[in-house]
Amino acid sequence: MEPDESLNVFGGALEPCSMTPVTGFFRDGYCNTCAADQGSHTVCAVMTAEFLAYSKYVGNDLSTARPEFHFTGLKPGDHWCLCAARFLQAHDEGCAPKVNVAATHIRALEIVPLDVLRRHAIDA
DSSP states (O other): OOOOOOBBTTSSBOOOOOBTTBOTTTTSSSOOOOTTOTTOEEEEEEOOHHHHHHHHHTTOOOSSOBGGGTBOOOOTTOEEEEEHHHHHHHHHHTOOOEEOGGGSBGGGGGTSOHHHHHHTBTTO
């Protein structure tokens, strides 16, 4: 699997999202993606208790540890590469987390409009 070019939503170099916990489709700390990434794990989001509860409610429990997958579970404040569609769904439901747009891959724009990402930007 060859990753797509590492560009953020502004066309600049993609910044790291998180090394602790290590995130990304490739588990390289970046929201890099490729054709095999069916979920488009491209949005670098800052977890909140509200979003983690929402994600669990809709069937993706990100807060429970899964040692068999070397996953310790997320907590509020952790940065994580979210599926773009899940982020947009949370936005539509009013519980989207904040976003590090410089660490969000340009391919997220295929699903999430830039103005939506900007509304949730951590530096906005």
